[in-house]
Amino acid sequence: MATVSRRRSLVLRRAVAMPPPEMGGASVDATGLVELGKPPGGGWRSHLGSILFLAPAAIWLALIVGYPLVGTIRDSFLDNASTGFVGLANYKTVFSTADILITFRNNVIWVVVAPFLLTFLGLVFAVLTERIRWSTAFKTVVFMPIAFSMTASGLVWNSIMNIDPHIGMLNATLQTVSDWVSPPGLYPVNTSAGQTVSSLAATGLKAGSGGMLESTAAVAPGGTITLGMIGISPATLQLVGAQTAEVPSPAAGAVSGLVWRDFSPSHPTTRGRVYPDEDGIAGLSLNLLSSDGSSVGTTQTDAHGDFRFAGVKAGSYRVEVGSGNFSSGFTGIYWLSGTQSITPTSGLSQTAQALLSIPLVDMSMIIAYLWIWAGFAMVIIGAGLAAINREVLEAARIDGATEWQTFRRVTMPMLAPVLIVVFVTMTINVLKIFDIIVNMAPSVSQANTLATELYNVGFASVPSANGTASAIAVLLFILVMPVIYINLRRMRS
Amino acid sequence: MSAAQTAAPHLKVRARRLAVRFRPTRFVLNVILGLIALFWLVPTLSLLIISLRPASSFGVTGWWTVFTAPTQLTLHNYQSLFSTGFASGGILDSAITTALITVPATVLVTVLSSLAAYSLVFGRWRGRTGVFLVIVALLVVPVQVALIPVAQLYNAFGHVSGFNPFGTLPGVIIFHVAFGLPFGIFLMRNFYTGIPKDLLEAGRIDGAGEWTLFRRVVLPLGLPAAASLAIFQFIWVWNDLLVGLVFLGGNQHHTLTIYLYGFTRTLANNYWVIATGGIISILIPLAIFFSFQRYFVRGVLAGAVK
Numbered sequence: 001m002a003t004v005s006r007r008r009s010l011v012l013r014r015a016v017a018m019p020p021p022e023m024g025g026a027s028v029d030a031t032g033l034v035e036l037g038k039p040p041g042g043g044w045r046s047h048l049g050s051i052l053f054l055a056p057a058a059i060w061l062a063l064i065v066g067y068p069l070v071g072t073i074r075d076s077f078l079d080n081a082s083t084g085f086v087g088l089a090n091y092k093t094v095f096s097t098a099d100i101l102i103t104f105r106n107n108v109i110w111v112v113v114a115p116f117l118l119t120f121l122g123l124v125f126a127v128l129t130e131r132i133r134w135s136t137a138f139k140t141v142v143f144m145p146i147a148f149s150m151t152a153s154g155l156v157w158n159s160i161m162n163i164d165p166h167i168g169m170l171n172a173t174l175q176t177v178s179d180w181v182s183p184p185g186l187y188p189v190n191t192s193a194g195q196t197v198s199s200l201a202a203t204g205l206k207a208g209s210g211g212m213l214e215s216t217a218a219v220a221p222g223g224t225i226t227l228g229m230i231g232i233s234p235a236t237l238q239l240v241g242a243q244t245a246e247v248p249s250p251a252a253g254a255v256s257g258l259v260w261r262d263f264s265p266s267h268p269t270t271r272g273r274v275y276p277d278e279d280g281i282a283g284l285s286l287n288l289l290s291s292d293g294s295s296v297g298t299t300q301t302d303a304h305g306d307f308r309f310a311g312v313k314a315g316s317y318r319v320e321v322g323s324g325n326f327s328s329g330f331t332g333i334y335w336l337s338g339t340q341s342i343t344p345t346s347g348l349s350q351t352a353q354a355l356l357s358i359p360l361v362d363m364s365m366i367i368a369y370l371w372i373w374a375g376f377a378m379v380i381i382g383a384g385l386a387a388i389n390r391e392v393l394e395a396a397r398i399d400g401a402t403e404w405q406t407f408r409r410v411t412m413p414m415l416a417p418v419l420i421v422v423f424v425t426m427t428i429n430v431l432k433i434f435d436i437i438v439n440m441a442p443s444v445s446q447a448n449t450l451a452t453e454l455y456n457v458g459f460a461s462v463p464s465a466n467g468t469a470s471a472i473a474v475l476l477f478i479l480v481m482p483v484i485y486i487n488l489r490r491m492r493s
Numbered sequence: 494m495s496a497a498q499t500a501a502p503h504l505k506v507r508a509r510r511l512a513v514r515f516r517p518t519r520f521v522l523n524v525i526l527g528l529i530a531l532f533w534l535v536p537t538l539s540l541l542i543i544s545l546r547p548a549s550s551f552g553v554t555g556w557w558t559v560f561t562a563p564t565q566l567t568l569h570n571y572q573s574l575f576s577t578g579f580a581s582g583g584i585l586d587s588a589i590t591t592a593l594i595t596v597p598a599t600v601l602v603t604v605l606s607s608l609a610a611y612s613l614v615f616g617r618w619r620g621r622t623g624v625f626l627v628i629v630a631l632l633v634v635p636v637q638v639a640l641i642p643v644a645q646l647y648n649a650f651g652h653v654s655g656f657n658p659f660g661t662l663p664g665v666i667i668f669h670v671a672f673g674l675p676f677g678i679f680l681m682r683n684f685y686t687g688i689p690k691d692l693l694e695a696g697r698i699d700g701a702g703e704w705t706l707f708r709r710v711v712l713p714l715g716l717p718a719a720a721s722l723a724i725f726q727f728i729w730v731w732n733d734l735l736v737g738l739v740f741l742g743g744n745q746h747h748t749l750t751i752y753l754y755g756f757t758r759t760l761a762n763n764y765w766v767i768a769t770g771g772i773i774s775i776l777i778p779l780a781i782f783f784s785f786q787r788y789f790v791r792g793v794l795a796g797a798v799k
Contacts, residue, residue: 049702049703049704050611050612050615050616050617050618050703051612051616051618052612053608053609053611053612053616053703053707054608054609054612054613054616054624056605056608056609057605057606057608057609057674057678058609058624060605060667060670060671060674061628061631061671061674061675063646063671064639064643064646064667064668064670064671064672065631065634065639065671065672065674065675066631067642067646068638068639068641068642068643068646069634069638069639071641071642071645071646072638072639072641072642075641075642082645125529128522128525128526129526131519131522132522132523132526137530138526138529138530140786141530141533141534142529142530142533143790144533144537144779144782145533145536145537147728147775147778147779147781147782147789148537148732148775148778148779149731149733149734149749149750149753149774149775149778150732150734151732151734151750151753151754151774152540152750152753152771152774152775153536155760155767155771156536156537156539156540156771157536158757158760159539159543159760159764159767159768160536160539164552165555166552166553166554166555167551167552167555167761167764169535169539169555169556169557172555172557371533371536375533379790428633431635432635432636432637434734434735435734435735435750438734438754438757439753439754439757442757442758443758450637451635451637451735454637454640455637455735455738455739458640458641459640459738459739469641470641472637473635473637473638473640473641474638476635476637476638477634477635477638480633480634480635483633484629484630484633484634487629487630487632487633488626488629488630491625491626491629492626
């Protein structure tokens with residue numbers, strides 16, 4: 001936040017710039033995992049007291065982490081009531097149920113996309129903040145979302161990505177841009193209610209190509225033409241300030257006419273006549289089409305629905321009501337939809353297509369995820385940058401390396417271990433992703449991941465399927481095992 | 494070569510930094526980073542503003558209209574949420590429940606981890622390396638792996654003793670402590686290894702017992718690490734959804750995250766509750782973030798392995 005006091009700003013800067021190497025992760029890399037000392041000799045008796053210090057934690061871990069680990073593996077071979085042995089049946093279920101396969105696909109998407117983008121973003125932020133004076137304020141702002149629960153963050157993004165531009169700021173922004181580039185018409189057709197442009201034509205109008213209407217009759221200069229439309233709400237007309245329809249008098253050398261709402265409350269079934277309780281359709285954009293179909297003039301109807309194309313050469317013309325009058329403009333992207341996706345189409349079975357498609361909802365949730373965790377990546381990588389020996393960089397510059405070459409050939413290789421730590425950390429984090437999914441896409445089955453499926457199968461459904469849920473848990477555990485191995489090897493070396 | 498150049502290479506560095514400072518791209522960089530910072534602030538800001546707008550305006554006009562019509566701001570949503578007082582399942586009840594889970598879970602993890610780390614670093618029993626490696630292995634075990642067996646364990650314990658921790662606050666706390674310990678021990682052990690052993694040897698020669706050495710020497714020296722651990726654990730537990738969802742079961746008292754999660758499926762009608770409750774739920778973490786930034790950052794960075 002911009003109002004962070006100077007004192008506090010300094011604190012963050014200090015904490016960020018000088019990670020205490022003795023404190024494990026703050027130094028974020030192998031230095032956090034310090035070498036193991038050899039246990040010094042000495043009898044059990046002399047220091048029995050210190051063993052007792054370990055006891056509470058050890059018993060707690062054995063009961064609530066150790067035993068359950070074994071228990072889950074056991075349960076994954078038992079039936080869903082955890083009573084009878086069923087062999088590998090639960091694993092078969094997991095790998096043959098379409099819903100669960102979808103969760104695998106989503107985990108793969110998350111794991112492939114999120115850690116990579118996050119590390120990249122963290123690196124960019126870390127490098128760029130080194131070059132501004134208000135880097136502490138920037139870091140504070142970007143780091144802050146980590147303090148929030150993923151539930152709160154997920155719900156915030158749920159509203160930001162709402163399809164309704166009156167709720168979702170993302171769609172509201174896109175709408176503003178879209179309306180600026182191609183403004184919506186005054187008379188948008190409500191396609192979601194089944195309305196079409198051709199249904200608007202009542203008198204002297206027919207549907208043309210590309211969603212426009214054109215006059216059925218031709219007209220020559222000096223003539224008038226009346227065009228009736230229905231299906232336009234009085235509220236819309238009131239909004240644009242329409243007034244009573246009046247047939248204009250003809251003018252020499254000009255095509256005159258009227259576009260009006262051909263629906264009279266006093267004569268609801270009569271079409272083609274202009275009654276005093278009928279309004280003109282104001283503000284319509286019209287084109288004058290020559291006999292070869294090209295546009296030779298444009299005009300707009302006035303408040304009474306009247307229009308006049310002046311200075312028209314002799315000939316036969318038609319009047320066109322352009323499709324722009326009926327365009328409803330931007331109505332919102334369904335960011336959190338499971339059905340909008342990039343799907344391969346060529347010669348694949350339906351299941352294969354589903355498994356290879358990338359739904360938009362995953363990408364939207366990853367954006368929210370980046371918002372939460374980018375600060376974390378930035379601060380860790382920033383600490384790594386600060387730890388790089390400045391003299392090495394200076395030497396490279398003196399030797400004539402450009403800024404980019406220095407970064408690419410000196411900084412990046414020295415930063416690699418830190419980048420890997422961020423990447424691995426985020427990979428583990430993403431494998432277990434739960435809170436974001438259930439809060440951003442609570443009823444989108446296309447968005448489920450292993451963790452949400454485990455909860456749905458094992459707890460939210462009645463009766464719970466302990467066997468299937470345990471099999472999913474074991475698979476989740478197998479997925480983090482490489483990281484356990486890496487950690488252990490780093491401790492040993 | 495002038496004397497200044499040969500004598501002080503850091504001056505050259507400073508000169509280069511100054512050169513960087515006056516680059517024309519600098520302005521562009523500031524603008525871009527300013528926009529990014531703004532982008533990062535907007536979601537939080539939107540939550541705050543929605544909580545301060547009338548509930549009926551949600552879905553009618555966007556929250557951003559406050560910038561042109563600030564008179565619509567009201568504290569009514571907060572009054573509505575607080576008007577139910579401490580009724581079960583309400584926002585205040587949820588805040589208290591969350592605190593009743595978070596504080597014990599934090600204290601227990603900090604104390605037990607410090608004790609265990611002392612034993613691993615200063616104890617003289619064999620097998621310490623092995624025990625520590627097991628703890629490192631447990632660091633990244635996902636909580637999901639333990640949910641079902643622990644629920645079964647709680648039920649079994651209930652049969653034997655008459656007290657079933659499933660669906661109770663102790664049940665949630667026990668689980669949180671267990672999954673906080675590996676990281677806690679890891680963090681504290683790494684810190685304690687930096688304390689000179691001579692310090693303890695001197696105490697031992699003077700006849701101090703292990704408890705005295707822990708209490709009088711190691712614990713005070715390890716306070717910075719303990720603070721980081723406590724803050725990390727506090728935020729972790731405060732913000733948890735899954736563990737509470739599973740182990741509070743049918744309990745009528747909820748955590749704040751469960752309270753918020755309960756409204757997700759009826760979001761459009763209840764977003765004012767979500768926004769107002771969301772702001773209330775992040776007050777404590779935010780206060781901790783701004784009061785203890787240094788420890789917070791260290792704790793979060795160190796806890797990344799979780």
